[in-house]
Amino acid sequence: MAAGATHSIGIDIGGTFTDIVLLGPSGPIRTHKISSTADDFSRGIVTGVRELLDAAGLVPGAVAELVHATTVATNAILEQKGAPTALITTAGFRDVLEMRRLRIPVLYDLQYDKPAPLVPRRLRFEVRERMGPRGEIRIPLDEASVEAAAKQLQAAGVEAVAICLLHSYANPTHERRVADIVRRLVGDDLYITCSADILPEIREYERTSTAVVNSYVGPVVRRYLRSLANRLAQANLDAPIRIMQSNGGVMTAGSAGDKPACIVESGPAAGVIACARLARHLGHGNIISFDMGGTTAKAAIIENGEPAKTTEYEVGAGINLSSKLVKGGGYAIKLPFIDVSEIGAGGGSIVAVDSAGALKVGPRSAGAMPGPVCYDIGGTEPTFTDAMVALGYVNPDYLVGGTVRLNADKARRVLADRIARPLNLSLLDAAHGIYTIAAATMTRAVKAVSTYRGRDPRDFALVAFGGNGPVAGVEVARALKMKRVLVPPAPGVFSAVGLLFSDIEHEFLRTFFRRTDELRAQDVAAAFQQLEVEARRTLRREGHATEQIELRWLADLRYSGQAYELTVAMPRNGLDFDEMHRAFHGEHERTYGHRSDGDPVDLVNVKVLARVVRLAAQPYEGLAAEPAGPQQDEIRPRDAYFGAEHGTIATPLLRRRDLAAAPIQGPAIVEEYDATCVIPPGCLASLDRLGNINIELD
């Protein structure tokens, strides 16, 4: 790192906008929003970073690191533009990938089609070998069958291969040997993923699918990261690039190229990390994050400053409720993800009256093109944003600081024609109904991460961000009887801010899958210690000093016979099974409402979470700075409609800095560069010492 390299840059790519934020050792965070360059995202990034540095009067050498959230892996899957990929499996199991877990996400739909497998049957090859569940070799690897497969996949011209053999989590030697032979015969250009390297965990479909996703996106992600590094280098930006993972930690660009399956939910994770950091600064660690953008709303839960995680994720499944009950619509990746539940309700969500006469918001979206009707660029179907304009919540003259002007009349007309008239409601009641229904829909996303896990949302504060989060946040909180909503500074680019506060994080795992009464505590402790060695080695290789590394022990436990594990944290000094059991019984009761202290318990996995905390001393207060809002003398109250109970009220328009520690009474609307915050009647709003708008509900 060059001397004087003092600043960090966060880069968050979305479908429409790329958000770039800059943080120095002191002073405010600077933000920059530019249009994404979809043909080659790296081009827009480099331009945007240079503009931001110029505006700040900084030279490229002032940048110490770039932290990046990217959609390149996700898009490769969604658009089916990954590398041509082959799969090598144990003889008899060629179709595991295509059979999946059979279940589908819809009922009563005879026209349903499954997602096509990422590796077609003709590119799935079997080799003769067999491991047992304890890692014992039942049939030695038949190397001739491997060579035959290697020749076939070479002839097919694939760019990548995934290798997933049965029980490789217990003994990876066959997979490694297959990889060696294939590499020798096909060459170093072939992208290879061994399933035990990416996910050494029991359950063949999930492991196969994860390895396949990794290989499928691997070459694409590597090419992208190389191109980004080259472009940055040409602009004299040679600071290290770190990539946000789906688990909320960051990894080096090199690691991301090896394990791209870890970065598919990069962007949503960043927003949650920003909230987690906010929680720690506030000194109360229980927060539900609520990120509402243009097409979806996302929620996650943070307890004691730690975001809850899940390993049940499907990419490309369309939008569903944290994909827990409803499965099979996408491609499974069983890696640690921040448990973000997503639902198809955003600013661009289309509002319609369905065949049953019911009012629906989303999941179809008008997106950025043609966009809401009020954008006046071709949209013809009413959207959530159109309703917000009709209600008087969103200022038609001041979107993105006034750079986009909205046609409010058009919005009102389409809402009257398509919604109010068919439902026999007034225009304002119809628009307010849209607000209510969107909030009701979005509460499901919040419930999926709270009540569905046995957590009561009333014990949490809601942090609302994203372009539309501050508009709808209070209504969502109200529907769940939550008492407090926080709107952080720069809510529209808050996810990018999260990049600056992320830690380096890696998880190391070993499957036991045994009843605890068949195990010895010292063997389990030895496994933890071995994972620690591996963790330290990996992080040192990434350039971190041993003393920076924080380690945590986690155990995945379940009652014998259950299919789903609960993760409990373990003290690192000595391993006591009784204590582990107690923690598990307690967590089980909390999550599911029942416990069975006498029943046998399985230890499924032990995990070591290794973390390097960065920027621990970074002042969060810096966020409070904001670009200038509308001039004071231009602002007069605007009529806004708050439902039949309150009617239309001439509502004061404020800037964030007009708020103070002493609360004001709602209604009020806070207009900012990139978001609008609605404070309905009956709420109290103040500004806390960190610059957050703090809204107390009645």
Add this chain to the structure above:
Amino acid sequence: MERAVDPITFEVIKNGLSSVADEMALIIMRSAYSPVVRDSMDYSTALCDRHGQIIAQGLTLAVQLGAFPDGMHYIMRDEAANARPGDIFIFNDPYGSGGQHLPDIYVIKPIFHEGRIEGYACTMAHHSDVGGIAPGSTAIHATDIHQEGLCIPLLKLYDAGQPNRSLFRIIEKNTRQPIQVLGDLKAQLAACATGERGYLDLLRRHGAEAMRPYLEELQDQAERMMRDFIRQIPDGAYEFVDYIDGVGDDPQTLRIQVKVTVAGDEIAIDLAGTSRQVAAAINCPIAMIHSAAYCAIRCITSPAIPNCEGYIRPIRVIAPEGTIVNPLPPAACAARGVMGYRVFDAIMGALAQVVPNRVIAAGEGGPTLFSIGGTQNGRQFVLTEVMVGTWGARAGKDGVEGISNPAANLSNQPVELIEAELPLEVVGYGLVADSGGAGKFRGGLAFHREFRVLCDDATCTTRADRRDHRPYGLAGGEPGGGSQNIINPGAQQTGLPTMPMRAIPLRHGDVFRHISAGGGGYGDPLERPPEAVLEDVRDEKVSLAAARERYGVVIDPKRLTVDREATAQRRQTMRKAAKPAPAQALQAAK
């Protein structure tokens, strides 16, 4: 809308109800102990209103949506008036309590609000063992229900909040798997508590009185949508006969005869002509027949119809007593599922005559049951597999392979978990080439699944079907491949009946292989685009020989390209040789 119902509140309440039912389903899925619940998802959750009518259902088994009304009927008739807060009902009795078969245990909790019942939280789960003559309690060779295990009539598992300890002890002592069964009951109880909490939240928020018209409107809306749909179907009576291969070593074919009568906005499904009940455990008590019929009609309408009971009002099911679709006690019924799935198939076959674009050719025929049990290290083990896998083709689309039956939504159990927990090796699991019915649109491929025994002694039972009466194709499509049960495949193999009337002893090293039936095709195979056939050949889903013999497509085996000229000739020859196509097959392929 006639009553004072605000469309916004209506949508909010509807959303709230389905979210509660889903949350109940999630609790069972994640905390249940037995594989058949947790992986196969053979369970169901629902909320009922104060009249005992379903108002929301968790997204689990399609065919189970109709499973609660029969049970709720008895609760409403016999218990509701005297129920007290803290009561929880339990039953599995198919004759007089609304149960389906003994492994399916219902746990239902009335939800009290201000001293009155305002609704019910309902759960049903297939338990891994409730005793009886064979591990898994689904043996087909039982000849009356008393051989099938513990029968629980409608009783209170909790009485005013107090657990019925006698009943818990009786259940514990009558199963081979007490930990699993009691664990799964706990999961059901927890789901009921969650359902109760969620429903009470809604009642408090909207007010019990104020919410009632919305609940009524929900039922009426579903009914209206269903009637609107039925009105679009031309009036008439549409008949179809499908078959069950029959039981034992010398099977007698069983008939499922259905007449679907559409009159205005109502549908009657009459099963008169169906075979009499038999002395084997495949008789299907009426609750599941209701379910299967509702599910079939539901599948040809819009998935947007709310998941509540109103939609079944325009549907009437007539099943003569004493038949395999409405047996009288003490008919055995543990392996009755096949009948429900076949009724579904038969209704599809009938409707194909009038709404051919909305139906599906026959799939694998419903799950194949396979239970294996034995002793390992002094502990008893049982594995129950509910194997599903393929759809028939649709008008305009191929069938789907590697998928649950449309009337179910089951999952498979991971091979690695089975091997890690039990003395079994899964030798193979995958698709079977050439098993999909040929057609312009190809039926889904069958699957095979194969187990090797790694302990000294074990016994297994199985119930398959559709070996002799293969899944029918539609509009000229061919039937799918037939099923097979094989012991020790190879030169010395033994074929088993589809429904063996005995437990089969297995020794260390023995292998059981099941090959499912394949999906039926749709439309004339000679009209399938040669490129589509070539793609299937390249994926080894269709062999070169089958491409030529069944599709008339000649493919160069080296270059894997279509020989257009040879194909045109071959297809012409085949067309000439073919008999003129019948107007519409009224019977399933034999």
